[in-house]
Amino acid sequence: MGELAIIAFSRDLDRAKNIKNVIGGDILTYSGDAFKLAFEEYGSIIAIMATGIAVRKIAPLVCDKWKDPAVVVVDSGLNYAIPILGGHHGGNELAKKLAYIGMIPVITTATEVMGKDSVEGIASNLGCRIVNRDSTKKVNTALLDSDVEVLDIKGPKIVIVGDDVSVLKRKGLIVGIGANRGVSKSEVVEAIYAALSELDASIEDVDYFASAMIKENEKGIIDASAIFGKELRFVPHEIINSIQTPTPSKAKSLGLNGVCEPAALAISKEKILLLKKRIYGNVTIAIAR
16 A cells, blocks of 8 residues: 555646655546545555545545545645644645645544644554554543543553543564664664654564664664564665655665665555654664654
8 A cells, every 4th residue: 555645637637746746646638537546556646636636536435434545635725724624634644744845734524623732643652553442432532521531551561441441552663773883782672662762662572673784683672672572674675665654864875876765665564754863873764653
């Protein structure tokens, strides 16, 4: 599945290219099947057209808010970005990204209107999945009136919850590692801990470590991974260079798009970068899920 489809009439393709230049995505020229294709193949959609057209086209396709792509409508003057589907599932964030090119995000979800985070937003920020999805309606309603405490319970424990308690579980994190040649094991270990702390995550939340094949003989990285008892995967360079990354990298001089960011994204399931590249002395870390 692709990350973003931008659907536009042929007369608006230049506007679609302007959006793509800022936030990426694939441009689909509007046709009778464009929305059907986008629903099947993409995680989110920007539709450059009147809201009524987009609503009529997506109506027969809407199935499940947890599976449907987020849909944001943009007018042909690039004035407004309006999430009409999946506001809590990427639509609001996508609309806010479009503010970078001068659009006004029109956010209508109740929690955001009141300046509150939704359960879905909290889960995304913490790199978690919501185990009991039906709970979110009651908890989001409660968030409108007051703050709801987020409890981080470490196991082993047995927890009994009601239907107005949302249970979040850490998703498998992928820690991408880059480093200067000759880096020490202790430097890598310290960098991993520092990066995880930025997400309020622990080593138990990590599925794999990842790096580029160019680092396959870097002893500091290998030994640090062994300390944590996690599998270290080295990503071939052709895969590294097939992945677009948000942060410039000195690895360009070696013919690579980067190391830690593309390595983490390559191994991750959802292809979402939770922590962009951080530099800790001789080590760079990025975390994806």
